[in-house]
Amino acid sequence: MSQTTYDILIIGSGPGGYVAAIRAAQLGLKVGVVERQYMGGICPNWGCIPAKALLRSAEIFHYIEHAKDYGLVAEKVGVDIAGVVKRSRGIAAQMSGGVGFLLKKNKVDVIWGPATITAPGKVSVAAPVEPGPKGTLPPGDYAAKNIIIATGARPRVLPGIEPDKKLIWTYFEALAPASVPKSLLIMGSGAIGVEFASFYKAMGSDVTIVELLPQILPVEDEEIADLARKRFEKQGIRILTGAKVSKVAKGTDNVTATVETADGNSQTITADRLIAAVGVVGNIENLGLEKIGVKTDRGCVAIDGLCRTNVPGIYAIGDVAGPPMLAHKAEHEGVICVEAIAGKHAHPMNKLEIPGCTYCMPQVASVGLTEKKAKEAGYEIKVGRFPFIGNGKAVALGEPDGLVKTVFDAKTGQLLGAHLIGAEVTELIQGFVIAMNLETTEEELINTIFPHPTVSETMHESVLAAYGRAIHM
Template structure:
């Protein structure tokens, strides 16, 4: 294919700015249009600031159990919430400035404004820097925003979305979290650590519904042990608001109802793609449920118009967005690009942490695969006991006949940092034999991975 000599990227998030930098590295003249802040939702209002808050919550939890380690900590330890929030904003600002520097370093022109396509190859930018731009290719990387619910109209006061939860005016006495996906569970975990009375409702059968069922069940029990109230098969509807609380009707699937009062309500009902007001109607780009439909390398049905990241649909993850963007740009440059990996790692940073890649046990069985499943609890791992965090387990799933690693599911201490080893092994097509013969350093949490693999074939040593 012929290479593109010029590119315009719409959106400066993990897909957009990464695409722009890689395009510049490949010698493509690149401009990036962003209407808000560089770094997108992930850096400014998602991944980074939430993990900063959650780290503060983790430190608080460890201090509360420090006496178990023989460390004397004063009673009444608590978080300074305004300072915790301030630090999260400082981290986001520092990284945003880093993105700005990287784009400048790579010669990417950044234009502030709202971009609208005027057919293939042309777009108009509205704002202070109003202008018409043309390029060989246009990459749409406009990301996503919180899904609105008519039954819970967010007002930024009593009813929040994740932006409000990141910058609360004060700690809520009681918090209702609506939606038990990754975002909801992370905020539920953080506010519970601060001392808020947290209730989580989920319309589906279990929390973290996209995860392996054992993972969901384990996390639900761990949350309930921390005093977090969980209701599945339950929806929430605003009844009334007053000066003291939001009064919410909780309705189960069998139509039982109860009206509860909450200081604040956090709506985490998923996200929708930012496909409006882009001028897509002037092109042959097809959208479905707010997301742009693309082919193997981000091509839309309009020649010369591409898309990558959350705007293309689930799973809406920053690392997937960046990976898609790089593949798209390299394809534009005429490089031979490998097919998209089937298995995208997923991490949830609640306490306990959750990490997974590949098929769940249920999905593997649905596909008719003959499977061997291994499990190893962290309470059998020396490092987990040494650091006083023996909660959770590692679960690995293999094709019994071929030895293919089909999936892995981890719950427990720092499992989000352990996952890369498993996902890399899967990418390199490591078999059960390769993993059983691998030497895991001792004492490390990663030894639980090796034991899980051994247990799948009846060879575990420490269980």
């Protein structure tokens, strides 16, 4: 017998799920969340937040090692990896607890356990595998007028290179190492791969990246990716592009990978540990989707612009609903989905306005079309570039290596894309995102006053450069 009937029942408490739940509660809807393992999902527990905590430790250690460059003296510094991991895990616990607090504050019911959709409007929750937070409702059968699938994604596993938690790691193991490996091989140069490369290199590992495609950071602008590669290689990170790991042999405490290159040659690389960072796949299994006829596409739930599946009353948001697999995309979809259910004037998401941020050293951030994609789309474009070396604040920070690149429609002045590399560019990118959302033209950006001295002035100069008006270069 159904214990409670909800307006919305959400399967998954990650960034998409909990944001959707809070927005639904704000709209006066009766809402519940089913979670099987991690309150808050992967992002605060084993993804975005703990990874950034590790990278912050690496960044501080990097600056201490280069204290002399700032006129300072620092002696006998080193890495306490147990302390680094402890700090990261503590922050993860704090964030996860914060999600639980927000759900309780908004009077959202939490049901702990794995969920199966038995029919449209019906969800069965089994006994939990992991213990849940206090005050959760018991497992059982629940009814809901609308069901939102927000089950996220997990690391992609390649046949023959299955993670074993000891020698072959996913991000789970890489986020909580017992020790720093002397050598590390990373498969994949997307955001996860290069972030771990930056962290472990700073911690003292000898790092090699193997990327199947000809460009690292494959979704980024080619010019930005090329600059990133040069910076990584200058740091001592070895990079092999157009290459793949075809076989892995395990030793007692290391792995030997056979790496094949595009020219048909192969080589072997032995490393203490291997991180598989070759993407993620949606968690669509064991939800009952096939039974109720929900369509999937390439391992994800197929949805329309308002997050509706082909089955009335069933929705999907976040990573499980397909790329880009980003927490902020999931959060925004959660709001769109709930407001559509509530009859509000919801707008489908424009994926070209979703920013991407990679917290490697140096940071990379982007939004919109790359220069290549803009040309392929048929635009006549104007491109502006401004290097950090021309910015007083960046030089004062000791961060002169960076670039802001902007792409405009030459006919209308529309900002088509922005691509940044350098210190704190993940904090700068939102200025361009807002500009694109407001349909700002180059004239409005040129006439905007940017504060001095700030790194944000590079954004202004890049726009000026696109129209032959740059001042400081």
